[in-house]
Amino acid sequence: MEQNQRYSLVERPAGMPDENHLKLEDAPMPTVGDGELLLRTIYLSLDPYMRGRMNAASSYAQYVELGDVMTGRTVSEVVASKSDDFKPGDIVLSENGWQRYAAVPVASVRKLDPEQAPVSTAVGILGMPGLTAYVGLLDLAQPKAGETVVVSAAAGAVGQVVGQLAKMKGCRVVGVAGAEDKCRHVVEAYGLDACINHRDSDFFDQLKAACPDGIDVYFENVGGHVFDSVMQLVNDFARIPVCGRIAHYNQTELPTGADRLIPFMGKVLIKRLMIRGFIQSDHWDRLPAFQADMSRWIREGKVKYQEDIVDGLENALSAFQGLLEGANRGKLLVQVSSDPTQR
């Protein structure tokens, strides 16, 4: 009999989480009740939102209790089934968390069809990150042809989709990323008009030069100095959907100085900006349209995607640390066990 293995949250991090906070430990194999499935994790999705779940602060989702397995979406294989609807070998989208095995109720999973798309995409471009891009850009920002769209984390799981959708809409699209090779990839693979490295000392000047007509849409998922720079370049009636603030997730102290909230709100008024926080899970009514559109666009070659697959559950923590620092190249996944659909 195999052993389960998992990351438990044993202490809440103040800044960057490390092995003092997330502990890799052996655990008993889960027992399977009626109407439940025993699942073996194939892919664990690593996403920035997880950092928030480690805090004991009220947010849009329940935080992880100390001692519990760290939560996370997974693509899994059914090992044992106590349900007529599933059989061993079925591949499902589930929420196993950061562990090798989980027993979950049937109602919590969705069966995947490996013929339709690589199963890993269920936690990527055809899953939560793709829906975030689709809802945030198309429904909330509503870019029009000829407008300038800036997307931060442009090489990441969400950003890579945003950039391509904005190009499909006929916009000038400028990406922002944290490395030269990311910027090159964004332009060459996704067809963005430009991509600026936010670690360059002349980042603002480069961004300004790349947006000669100002910025009409900013897809915000990083915060920090990228947000500050963009705010200096926004046009009247700019729309700013906000789905992430990764630059601040490990922040333990606020910078001091002038209170920038006051001029910010002044700018919201004078430029008639729309700032809109959103989370894809509030927009599940858009899931059918999103999945139909996005799978067609992928088949037609109109939308491409890049995955960054790290091998082995034991590397999940370092991979997650890298994600918070921008080390990943595309959608970050941990391959916890072999993918039977790829044999």
Add this chain to the structure above:
Amino acid sequence: MEQNQRYSLVERPAGMPDENHLKLEDAPMPTVGDGELLLRTIYLSLDPYMRGRMNAASSYAQYVELGDVMTGRTVSEVVASKSDDFKPGDIVLSENGWQRYAAVPVASVRKLDPEQAPVSTAVGILGMPGLTAYVGLLDLAQPKAGETVVVSAAAGAVGQVVGQLAKMKGCRVVGVAGAEDKCRHVVEAYGLDACINHRDSDFFDQLKAACPDGIDVYFENVGGHVFDSVMQLVNDFARIPVCGRIAHYNQTELPTGADRLIPFMGKVLIKRLMIRGFIQSDHWDRLPAFQADMSRWIREGKVKYQEDIVDGLENALSAFQGLLEGANRGKLLVQVSSDPTQR
């Protein structure tokens, strides 16, 4: 022959404008060209946005040049007409500015029908302030029955309309104003569920008690500590239309301390807020519907309004100073000359 008299902007104010910045002076009577009207100002509308026009900063409208007459909307009587479409005695909505007489092109005025409504309402509840309330609340915030709506400056030109429209929508409506008599008026005359005096030392506690289910819509036109208090009470998916920030218009220095913009944007994300700056002049497509609805509501007694009419152009500056400090009671107007429709 009568003499013209006007307020000229002779120096740009840093904080509160006074007689060093706006100078009351005699001026020659304007000459009337072809296709123009000579107008006598009856009512001059005083509105908070005027403070911004005194600054040489880019905003949504052109600022006033030094030496020019201070701009402002007026209700005026035609004294002389070089157009077949207007005759002496006609009452028009115009932009005479802070002066007794103006010569303006016909295309810049709109004829008013004194039979339909008191002509002063053309710069009040049936004009720009009314449209601001209508668009901001109904189109942008879209309150639903049972939700809690908070409106600041609840006794003012815009706020008094917002509160009543929100009541019509079946909301719990809590006003905020800066004096006990204003708060009483808002509750008694407009039917709001409560109105809190923001000058009370326990303002936040009172606001919290008046909003037991949190705040779903905040109609923002003041900024300052009212905004800060509301932000602590907003519910998920709250909508915040922003049409003014009067608490900051005379501000010369930003408070220092922690940079509150960062936690603010965090809250925007976590609570999925919609922050939306707007100005009524971007929504003139809504003018016909607004005027039809609002004049009907006034006739039916569903919407009431209060005007604060100050007598004499020479009192315009002190009245405007009072407006910025909250001294007015309802929509502030200056009666520059007698209203022939009220004889």
